[in-house]
Amino acid sequence: MNYQPNERGYWGEYGGRFVPETLVSALDELTAAYFVARDDGDFRTELESLLKDYSGRPTPLFYAKRLSETLGGAKIYLKREDLNHTGAHKINNCIGQILLARRMGKKRVIAETGAGQHGVATATVCALFGLDCVVYMGTEDMRRQELNVFRMRLLGAEVREVDSGSKTLKDAINEALRDWVTNIDTTYYLLGSALGPHPYPLMVRDFQSVIGKEARQQILDMEGRLPDYLVACVGGGSNSIGLFHDFLPDESVKMIGVEAGGSGSKLGEHAARFIAGSGVGVLQGTKSYVLQDNDGQIASTHSISAGLDYASVGPEHAYLHDLRRVEYVSASDDEALEAFKQLSKTEGIIPALESSHAIAHLIKIAPEMPSDTILIANLSGRGDKDVNTVAGLMQRNQE
Amino acid sequence: MSRIREKFAQLKRDTAKGFIPFVTAGDPNLDISREIVLKLAELRASVIELGVPFSDPMADGPTIQLSSQRALLNGVNIRNIFDLVSDVRKKTEVPIVLFSYLNPLFQFGLEKLRDEAARIGIDGILITDVIDVEANEISDMLAEKSLDLISLIAPTTSDQRIEKISSLSKGFIYAVSRAGVTGARSVSSSAAESLVTRARKYTDLPIAVGFGISTQSQIEDVWRYADAAVVGSAIVSEIAKSNDSSQTVQTVEAFVTSLLPQVAKSST
Ligand SMILES: Cc1ncc(COP(=O)(O)O)c(C=O)c1O
Numbered sequence: 140m141n142y143q144p145n146e147r148g149y150w151g152e153y154g155g156r157f158v159p160e161t162l163v164s165a166l167d168e169l170t171a172a173y174f175v176a177r178d179d180g181d182f183r184t185e186l187e188s189l190l191k192d193y194s195g196r197p198t199p200l201f202y203a204k205r206l207s208e209t210l211g212g213a214k215i216y217l218k219r220e221d222l223n224h225t226g227a228h229k230i231n232n233c234i235g236q237i238l239l240a241r242r243m244g245k246k247r248v249i250a251e252t253g254a255g256q257h258g259v260a261t262a263t264v265c266a267l268f269g270l271d272c273v274v275y276m277g278t279e280d281m282r283r284q285e286l287n288v289f290r291m292r293l294l295g296a297e298v299r300e301v302d303s304g305s306k307t308l309k310d311a312i313n314e315a316l317r318d319w320v321t322n323i324d325t326t327y328y329l330l331g332s333a334l335g336p337h338p339y340p341l342m343v344r345d346f347q348s349v350i351g352k353e354a355r356q357q358i359l360d361m362e363g364r365l366p367d368y369l370v371a372c373v374g375g376g377s378n379s380i381g382l383f384h385d386f387l388p389d390e391s392v393k394m395i396g397v398e399a400g401g402s403g404s405k406l407g408e409h410a411a412r413f414i415a416g417s418g419v420g421v422l423q424g425t426k427s428y429v430l431q432d433n434d435g436q437i438a439s440t441h442s443i444s445a446g447l448d449y450a451s452v453g454p455e456h457a458y459l460h461d462l463r464r465v466e467y468v469s470a471s472d473d474e475a476l477e478a479f480k481q482l483s484k485t486e487g488i489i490p491a492l493e494s495s496h497a498i499a500h501l502i503k504i505a506p507e508m509p510s511d512t513i514l515i516a517n518l519s520g521r522g523d524k525d526v527n528t529v530a531g532l533m534q535r536n537q538e
Numbered sequence: 539m540s541r542i543r544e545k546f547a548q549l550k551r552d553t554a555k556g557f558i559p560f561v562t563a564g565d566p567n568l569d570i571s572r573e574i575v576l577k578l579a580e581l582r583a584s585v586i587e588l589g590v591p592f593s594d595p596m597a598d599g600p601t602i603q604l605s606s607q608r609a610l611l612n613g614v615n616i617r618n619i620f621d622l623v624s625d626v627r628k629k630t631e632v633p634i635v636l637f638s639y640l641n642p643l644f645q646f647g648l649e650k651l652r653d654e655a656a657r658i659g660i661d662g663i664l665i666t667d668v669i670d671v672e673a674n675e676i677s678d679m680l681a682e683k684s685l686d687l688i689s690l691i692a693p694t695t696s697d698q699r700i701e702k703i704s705s706l707s708k709g710f711i712y713a714v715s716r717a718g719v720t721g722a723r724s725v726s727s728s729a730a731e732s733l734v735t736r737a738r739k740y741t742d743l744p745i746a747v748g749f750g751i752s753t754q755s756q757i758e759d760v761w762r763y764a765d766a767a768v769v770g771s772a773i774v775s776e777i778a779k780s781n782d783s784s785q786t787v788q789t790v791e792a793f794v795t796s797l798l799p800q801v802a803k804s805s806t
Contacts, residue, residue: 147671157640157667159597161692161717163699303603309594316596321718323694421640421667423596434615435645436593 142387142455148337150458156336157421161320165328170338172243177345182238189234190349193267194224196231198350200357200515205485212505213512216366217488218354218382220519225263227256227491227520228350228378229331235346236329237264245327247271251315253280253308253374254446254493255287256520257331262296272296275314279306280445286524305439308374308449312423332375333453336424340453347381354515355385362513368504369394371517372496373467374410374446376453378519383465393466396456397500399442400469406430410440412452413460413467422450427457443472443528444492446520470499478502479522479529491520492528541633541661542686542709545584546744546765556584556766557757557798558746559773560637562605563588563622564614566783571609572622573787574777579632581794584766585710585746587664590619590638597639597666599721601771604778616646620658627659635662635688635709648676652683662686662709674706681708688712693729697736704741711737713764715749722752722771734764758799769797 148154156166176182190196199222203215220228240248248270252258258274265272274291278300281288291298304310312335319328333343351369358366369386371379373396386392401409406417412428420429422437430438430450442448459465470478475492478499483489490498497516505514522529549556559578564571578586591609595602623634636655643651643665655663662685668676677687686709691700694717704711715730716723730747737745747760748768760767773790780789 155672156669157672158669159666159692159714160669160690161597161694161714163669163692164694164696304593313594313596317599317719320597323717418645421644422594424667429641431641431645433645435642436610437641 142384144337144341144455148341150455151461153427153457154337154340154454155426156424157426158336158424159320161323162336165319165323166336166338168243172239173338173342176239176242185238186235190231194230194234195222196349197353198222200354200361202361203486206482207505209485210502210505212510213368213508213514214510215501215505216358216513216515217518218350218515220350220378220517221488221490221494221521225256225260226523227260228347228381229257229260230263231349231381232331232343232346232377233257233260233264233329236342237268240270240327240329241268243327245325247273247322247326248329249273249275249315249318249326250329250331251275251308251311252331253311253448254444254491255280255284255291255524256446256491258296258298259287259290259294261329261331262291262294265296266294273318274298275301275311275318277301277306277308277310280308280311283528284445284524285527307440307445309423309437316423332377333380333455334375334423334425334451340425340455343377344380344384344455347377348384350378350381350517351383351385354382358513358515365389365392366513366515367391367393368512368514370397370497370501370514372397372447372493372519373452373456374449374493376456378517380453380455382515382517387464394464395500396465396467397496398467398469399444399447399496400471400474401441402472406432406438408441409469410442410448410450411469412450414469419457420451425451425454427451427454428460443475444496446491446493447496468500470496474499476529476532479525488518489522490518491522492525494519495522540684540686540709541631542585545633546710549584549765555761556744556746557582558585558587558748558766558768559583559794560587560589560768560770561773561777562591562602562609563619564591564609564612565605565774565777566608566786567612568614568618568622570783570786572625574790575622575626576629577787577791578794579630581791581798583632585633585635587635587637587768587770588619588623590616590636590642592639592642595639597719599719599771601722601775601778602720605774616642616651620654623660624658633661634659635664636660637664638666640665640667648679652680652685656683656685660685662688664688664690664712677706677708690714691733691737693717693733700737701740704737704743707741707743710744710746710766711741712768713737713745713747715747715751718749720749720771722775723750730760731763754797754799757797761799772797
């Protein structure tokens, strides 16, 4: 089985490049630069040394003994992406892409952000290399991820508010794309998930696949065998594909992607692209599953977590879904909130609300599993950024 | 001969240049939108570009974004747009090109769209976010019913690409005047002229220039080196400004009349 896209960036029927003509030359330039860099020893050395010395990789694979015992089933391991510099997996991709931007001679970097973790990671690497940084963020996300807005500004980035549409990640991407077509000669667009036009889904996947490479070696060292299950939350799909990718050829390893079930199953109440099903479409440069109405207008979405609140999903996931190589499920806002609290209390780890969706699902499935089952969940980020949101919700729930 | 080709042939015979207005279908509502289209035809539009509203218009600036939103608030969809064009076709033979993002068309079904569009007298379709192989496939499919897929070129398009795009183009070529989103700009750009000059090496098709054209002098400038000027946001913002919708058609008429250089008004 081949999990590489074709030369036009398609996994099966998903992916490709659906962009205005103005962007084509920049995407061609980016693709060429990426393929050269990928095979260049100097690039790899620089990337690996920054991942190690700047971000603190490898991140630990932690046996969550108390959680495993409390749930009374599978042995649960947590891949601690939250222990990366800046607190989430997003930095893996940012380090890779910023090195590429520098090679391409770009001085200005733009990015979109939902939860703010990608924005913070982009602002961070721009500070590290002294590049100008503009981050687009929906006003709804700025409200709920206020702390990250402050961090980005502290890091020297300009945060531009996006007040159009649903005022969330999708709208921030639209605005970043508009900036890019306008400033195409000077600007590098540092896209934060395995989304968008080719080569982004491939490139982001490659930079994130360090997660699965490490996890594979770590579990072999600790358990002497491969895991039975991998579980990760799926927003655009970067932390999940990062964990899954290296295990895809291993048929014994089952994989579960957890989408945002939000507050209900009606269109607009969730971000479960695979579960609730409104089919395939084209959004923001790529063909994939899209939440939309009958007229092809993109639906609004809802999730307690800004990072999962997106109407489409990376094209490689669409492909893996159709192949049934990965199973996609959803966890609701309430389940994620419970998981957030439970992991905090049982392991002393406060997870991001995004990652809490993965934890919520393993809380559902682990108790049913025999005790020799090994399960790895990706803890994509830490929850400090969400503490205000959760405090507000807990207060409201008490009233 | 297709209406688009016929129109450009006629312009050539008259040594005249073309004026291509863009409006979003259903903005401010379907009835007035239909009247605006008829008025534009009367004002000697060479081709009318009719925007299909989309929730996520990533290549558009604020003016057309808002216009799209107004139309969507009215629940405008492709069926309504077909009805609008059917009505318009009873009164005018002006070539009409749908201007859309792919997703609304894709959900409608591209073949069904082609068949209905051809039946009611739409002449071409321009899809902002389709390029290369996908564009060629759609172009061939539309051609079976004599619909033109209008191709875009941009200042960032390489000569090699221009050559390829031109060889597969139908109707006319839309040259984007500058890197950026749609929207009125006061400056005229020399990037557009050099783009048109580059494209001339590869094609005899008419070339229209658009993006950012909002004044008479810009139109005159475009007419110097290209075959037609596209005016979008400038007209759309007139529609937005007229908050009394009974006045909208007159407002648009007054604006377009003031915009058009004398040559166009006298050429028949
Ligand atoms: C901690 C964390 N996890 C997960 C996500 C979801 O994105 P992806 O699916 O690309 O990993 C985000 C996005 O903002 C995030 O911040």
